[in-house]
Amino acid sequence: MTGQAIPLDAETKAVEMPEDHRDELRLWLRLLTCTTLIEGEVRRRLRDRFDVTLPRFDLMAQLEKAPGGMTLSDLSKRMMVSNGNLTGLVERLVASGHLDRRTSKADRRAQVIRLTDLGRAEFKAMAAEHEGWIADLFTGLTRKDQDDLMRLLGKTKLSARAAMGDTP
Amino acid sequence: MTGQAIPLDAETKAVEMPEDHRDELRLWLRLLTCTTLIEGEVRRRLRDRFDVTLPRFDLMAQLEKAPGGMTLSDLSKRMMVSNGNLTGLVERLVASGHLDRRTSKADRRAQVIRLTDLGRAEFKAMAAEHEGWIADLFTGLTRKDQDDLMRLLGKTKLSARAAMGDTP
DNA sequence: AAGCAATATTTGAAGCTTAAAATAACTTCG
DNA sequence: CGAAGTTATTTTAAGCTTCAAATATTGCTT
Numbered sequence: 001m002t003g004q005a006i007p008l009d010a011e012t013k014a015v016e017m018p019e020d021h022r023d024e025l026r027l028w029l030r031l032l033t034c035t036t037l038i039e040g041e042v043r044r045r046l047r048d049r050f051d052v053t054l055p056r057f058d059l060m061a062q063l064e065k066a067p068g069g070m071t072l073s074d075l076s077k078r079m080m081v082s083n084g085n086l087t088g089l090v091e092r093l094v095a096s097g098h099l100d101r102r103t104s105k106a107d108r109r110a111q112v113i114r115l116t117d118l119g120r121a122e123f124k125a126m127a128a129e130h131e132g133w134i135a136d137l138f139t140g141l142t143r144k145d146q147d148d149l150m151r152l153l154g155k156t157k158l159s160a161r162a163a164m165g166d167t168p
Numbered sequence: 169m170t171g172q173a174i175p176l177d178a179e180t181k182a183v184e185m186p187e188d189h190r191d192e193l194r195l196w197l198r199l200l201t202c203t204t205l206i207e208g209e210v211r212r213r214l215r216d217r218f219d220v221t222l223p224r225f226d227l228m229a230q231l232e233k234a235p236g237g238m239t240l241s242d243l244s245k246r247m248m249v250s251n252g253n254l255t256g257l258v259e260r261l262v263a264s265g266h267l268d269r270r271t272s273k274a275d276r277r278a279q280v281i282r283l284t285d286l287g288r289a290e291f292k293a294m295a296a297e298h299e300g301w302i303a304d305l306f307t308g309l310t311r312k313d314q315d316d317l318m319r320l321l322g323k324t325k326l327s328a329r330a331a332m333g334d335t336p
Numbered sequence: 337a338a339g340c341a342a343t344a345t346t347t348g349a350a351g352c353t354t355a356a357a358a359t360a361a362c363t364t365c366g
Numbered sequence: 367c368g369a370a371g372t373t374a375t376t377t378t379a380a381g382c383t384t385c386a387a388a389t390a391t392t393g394c395t396t
Binding site for chain 2: 022024025033034037040080136138140141149153157161162163
Binding site: 221223249250252253256257260275276277278 | 351353354360361362
């Protein structure tokens with residue numbers, strides 16, 4: 001029922017037949033659908049409720065966890081987006097008064113980014129509601145479901161990283 | 169250990185304390201990280217190996233499953249992207265000879281999009297490799313892990329749709 | 337200390353993405 | 367039939383995103 005190969009001819013055909021990976025593909029597509037679905041809803045609510053984009057919210061979320069500020073490179077790694085992307089994102093949030101950018105004293109190449117008081121205040125208000133939205137969206141899962149899913153996603157992350165050659 | 173509420177004072181504090189939803193938030197962030205990680209790797213490989221973007225690949229994948237073609241609205245719903253987005257995406261793939269676009273005879277508002285022979289041939293070559301990449305990325309999961317994950321993601325999808333008011 | 341490799345960031349070009357407004361064609365209901 | 371509402375698509379403006387090339391600064395090696 002779940003793509004179990006019928007053992008007919010297994011020995012004669014096994015070598016020449018390309019392996020069937022449709023199950024993994026379906027799993028990946030479902031993972032992607034799930035994420036896209038939730039992400040879209042969060043994006044919509046952030047805009048309707050606070051007139052803010054998801055990337056800006058994510059950026060502020062990172063900074064809120066780092067009171068001492070972060071460099072663009074730090075942010076880039078954490079958020080898994082390109083450096084060039086962050087340059088523009090930070091630029092707009094500095095312009096709107098949510099972020100503060102200054103050159104690091106220790107390393108004049110680096111820019112240290114911090115939340116301003118305004119940025120922190122607005123983020124906290126948004127984050128509180130946001131947390132509620134997420135809880136709502138996952139209401140259909142039992143506590144055990146959530147734990148299982150958490151564990152399996154952790155395993156998936158490790159698997160993916162291993163397959164992409166993570167060690168360097 | 170996993171955010172189990174300590175039952176101290178549960179009865180007196182339960183009402184006035186705002187609920188704690190950090191576990192759901194962590195689950196969501198992990199889901200997002202997982203997807204972003206894999207998506208980025210797939211995007212990179214598609215570009216390095218075939219010089220194609222992920223959105224183009226996704227679009228062709230939808231069309232490959234619909235030999236009779238699909239309208240922009242169909243595609244828009246399936247791919248969960250805006251109509252305007254598809255207009256441009258299709259435009260570029262028509263220009264490169266991968267897609268064919270024609271006005272529907274039944275409904276002159278609708279555009280029917282199909283893969284050309286070139287498009288189908290190129291997609292098949294890409295899809296074969298792509299399937300292998302996905303399988304690699306999920307190698308660290310046992311068959312049972314995969315089944316469990318599939319089931320839990322299905323449940324998550326339903327939960328999310330329910331929370332966003334799916335019925336209309 | 338001079339040169340060279342590595343690191344941090346910015347810039348530029350192209351493409352992706354969305355929301356909202358505009359256009360066009362169909363359907364319905366009186 | 368014809369007005370009014372609905373559906374399919376395109377257009378527009380703004381922002382996001384990436385990669386690759388350019389710039390600036392640091393650290394290392396001789």
